[in-house]
Amino acid sequence: MKLGELASRLECKLEGAPDLEITGVAGMDEAQAGQITFLSNPKYLSKIDATQASAIIAGSEVDTLGKPALRSADPYMSFARAVEVFHPPQRPAAGIHPTAVIAPDARLGRNASIGPYVVIEAGVEIGDDCVLKSFVMIYPGVKIGHRFLAHSHAAVRENVRVGNDVILQNGVVIGGDGFGFAPRPDGTFYKIVQAGIVVIEDGVEVQSNSCIDRAAVGETRLHRGVKVDNLVQVAHGCDIGENSLLCSQVGIAGSTKLGRNVILTGQVGVAGHLTIGDHVIATPQTGVPNDVRAHTTISGSPAVEHDVWLKASAVYRRLPDMFAAYRKLKNLLEKEKP
Numbered sequence: 001m002k003l004g005e006l007a008s009r010l011e012c013k014l015e016g017a018p019d020l021e022i023t024g025v026a027g028m029d030e031a032q033a034g035q036i037t038f039l040s041n042p043k044y045l046s047k048i049d050a051t052q053a054s055a056i057i058a059g060s061e062v063d064t065l066g067k068p069a070l071r072s073a074d075p076y077m078s079f080a081r082a083v084e085v086f087h088p089p090q091r092p093a094a095g096i097h098p099t100a101v102i103a104p105d106a107r108l109g110r111n112a113s114i115g116p117y118v119v120i121e122a123g124v125e126i127g128d129d130c131v132l133k134s135f136v137m138i139y140p141g142v143k144i145g146h147r148f149l150a151h152s153h154a155a156v157r158e159n160v161r162v163g164n165d166v167i168l169q170n171g172v173v174i175g176g177d178g179f180g181f182a183p184r185p186d187g188t189f190y191k192i193v194q195a196g197i198v199v200i201e202d203g204v205e206v207q208s209n210s211c212i213d214r215a216a217v218g219e220t221r222l223h224r225g226v227k228v229d230n231l232v233q234v235a236h237g238c239d240i241g242e243n244s245l246l247c248s249q250v251g252i253a254g255s256t257k258l259g260r261n262v263i264l265t266g267q268v269g270v271a272g273h274l275t276i277g278d279h280v281i282a283t284p285q286t287g288v289p290n291d292v293r294a295h296t297t298i299s300g301s302p303a304v305e306h307d308v309w310l311k312a313s314a315v316y317r318r319l320p321d322m323f324a325a326y327r328k329l330k331n332l333l334e335k336e337k338p
Contacts, residue, residue, distance in 0.1 A: 001085070003055055006036070007070050009085055010078045012057065016068025020054060025082045028053065036070070038079035057082065092131060109146065127164065139175070145202070157214065163202035163224070171209040174198055178213040178220075178236025178254065192216050194236065204228075215254070223260075241278065259294060269301075281306075 004018025023034040028044060031037040031053035038057035039048065048056065048065050055068040057075045072078040096102070096114040106120045109128035116134040120126075124138050127146035132138070137155040145164035150156070154168040157175030168174065175198040181189035196215030201224040206212065208230045214220060215236035225243040228234070232246045237255040240246070244262040252258075253272030260278045264270070270288045277294025287301030299309035315322075 003036075003068060003070070006082065006085065010057075010070060010072070010081050012070035012072045012078055013060075014068075014070060015064075016055060020068055022055060024086050025079065026053065036082060038075045038082075039064075040074075040076040040079070097134075103140075115152075157198075160198045160200070160214075162200045163204070165203050166200055167205040169206065169208040169210075169230075172206045173211045174200060174206070175214045176211055178215050180216050180236065196220070196236070198222075201226075206232075210234075235272070283309075 001022050002018060003016060003020040003022050004014055006022055007014040021034060022036050026032070026035045026037055028037045028039065028047040028051040031051055033052055033054055035053050036055040036057060037051055037053035039045070039062055045062070048067065055070065056064050057070045057072055057078045058064055059073070059075055060071045070078065092113045094111040094113050096112065097116045097118070099116045100114045100118040102114070102120045103122040103124065105122055106124040108126050109130065111129045112126065113131045115132055115136070118132045118134065118136045120138045121140040123141045126144045126148060129146055130144065130148040132150050133152045135153050136150045139156060139158040141159040142156050142162070144156070144162040145166070147165045148162060150168045151170045153170055154172045155174070156162065157173070160175040177194040180192035180194055182192055184190055194214045194216050196218045198212050198214050199219050199221040201222060203225045204222050204227070206228040210228050210230060210232040212220060212222065212234045213236045218237055220234065220236060220238050222228070222234070222240045223242040226240050228246045229248040229250070231249045233251045234240065234246070235252055235254040238252050239257045241258045241260040241262060243260060244258050245264070247265045249267045250264045252270045255272055256270055256274045256276070258276045259280065262276055262279070263281045265282060266284045268282045268284070268286045268288065270276070274288065274291050276288070276292045277296070279295045280292050281297040282288060282303065283297070283299040283306060285301065286299055286303045288298065288303045292298060292303070297306040298304065299306045300312070304312070
């Protein structure tokens with residue numbers, strides 16, 4: 001593809017030869033001649049001189065050292081769109097594989113693509129343009145909107161509600177039983193029936209081997225635009241606000257409410273029955289035992305505000321020296337006692 005055509009498709013301002021041939025997209029370190037790369041983080045400015053890329057997607061203020069450029073107000077977004085230009089998503093042909101098992105009363109919309117060994121049970125409704133890859137399991141009573149994509153071995157349990165444009169990666173379980181057990185006097189546990197549901201709103205993506213549990217009563221809800229990374233646990237009765245990000249190995253205990261645009265980074269753990277405000281960021285391995293007010297960045301376990309955690313971490317590294325100094329001072333004071 002010519003650089004000029006790519007600029008037009010990405011709605012970027014072109015600097016350089018419009019007839020330059022671009023064969024693909026790559027990161028700055030991996031890019032070869034003929035490929036286009038991008039710069040969105042100023043700390044990588046030094047890589048511009050070393051990259052072998054033939055062109056760079058960059059902001060208007062970036063000096064690309066004479067390399068052809070596509071100027072963008074959001075280079076990272078333009079890069080994401082460029083990847084899609086060269087690697088457009090592939091949709092399988094519509095049709096139902098002969099090994100699929102579909103209940104007679106299940107209702108499928110137009111252009112459904114149903115792969116091998118898919119099971120769709122009684123009372124299921126799925127909208128138009130769905131793609132269910134091999135071994136997907138849809139339990140009874142599930143209602144799903146348009147353009148649903150479920151990769152192999154995803155499971156959607158009974159009576160779950162799923163909106164439009166939802167993606168489930170491999171091994172996802174939506175609506176598994178919540179962890180509800182009542183202790184008996186003899187030390188054993190009685191299983192509490194998990195009769196609630198899970199609601200997944202429009203534009204949600206849940207990535208591989210993550211689990212969104214149903215509640216004993218009521219619902220677990222992922223609001224519009226939520227993105228869930230691999231190996232995440234959302235427990236029974238949680239409410240995850242719009243456009244929140246749950247990164248890898250996050251665990252959220254039951255009945256916790258997250259606001260909008262919350263970011264829980266890798267291995268964050270959240271105790272149950274908490275309220276976390278809008279635009280909260282929890283840095284990696286943060287343990288959250290209490291409510292968190294909106295627009296706060298937190299770190300550590302138990303969590304504190306991030307700037308406090310940075311100061312405490314700096315002091316922690318000096319504790320051995322500080323303790324040695326304390327012991328020395330203590331010994332001197334004891335010697336001076338009458």
